[in-house]
Amino acid sequence: xxxxxxxxxxxxxxxxxxxxxxxxxxxxxxxxxxxxxxxxxxxxxxxxxxxxxxxxxxxxxxxxxxxxxxxxxxxxxx
Numbered sequence: 001x002x003x004x005x006x007x008x009x010x011x012x013x014x015x016x017x018x019x020x021x022x023x024x025x026x027x028x029x030x031x032x033x034x035x036x037x038x039x040x041x042x043x044x045x046x047x048x049x050x051x052x053x054x055x056x057x058x059x060x061x062x063x064x065x066x067x068x069x070x071x072x073x074x075x076x077x078x
Contacts, residue, residue, distance in 0.1 A: 003044065004069045004070050004071055006068065006069055006073070008024050008075075009024070009055055010023060010024050010025035010048070011023050011024070011025065011078070012024050012075060012076075012078070013076040013078050014073065014074070014076075015033065015034045015065070015076070016031045016032065016033060016034070017031075017032040017033070019031070024046065025048075027043050029043055029045060029046075030042060033071075033073045033074070034074045035067070035071050035072045035073050036067045036074070037071075037072055039071050039072075041071045041073055057077050058077055064076060064077045064078075065077065
């Protein structure tokens with residue numbers, strides 16, 4: 001599986017297998033994410049970077065969750 005870099009805030013929730021919604025800042029190497037295509041994206045690493053840009057959130061009714069990146073990883077718009 002190729003690497004895919006995703007830039008989000010530390011509070012952005014991702015859905016982790018057997019754990020539920022977890023904020024990015026609390027993800028650990030080896031956590032298994034949920035994807036639309038049943039691919040098994042596994043956290044390889046995470047880095048905290050300083051970035052001064054606008055951040056936007058998308059609202060998707062009725063569930064407020066959607067898929068991102070080439071791996072279609074399930075995230076929430078919290």
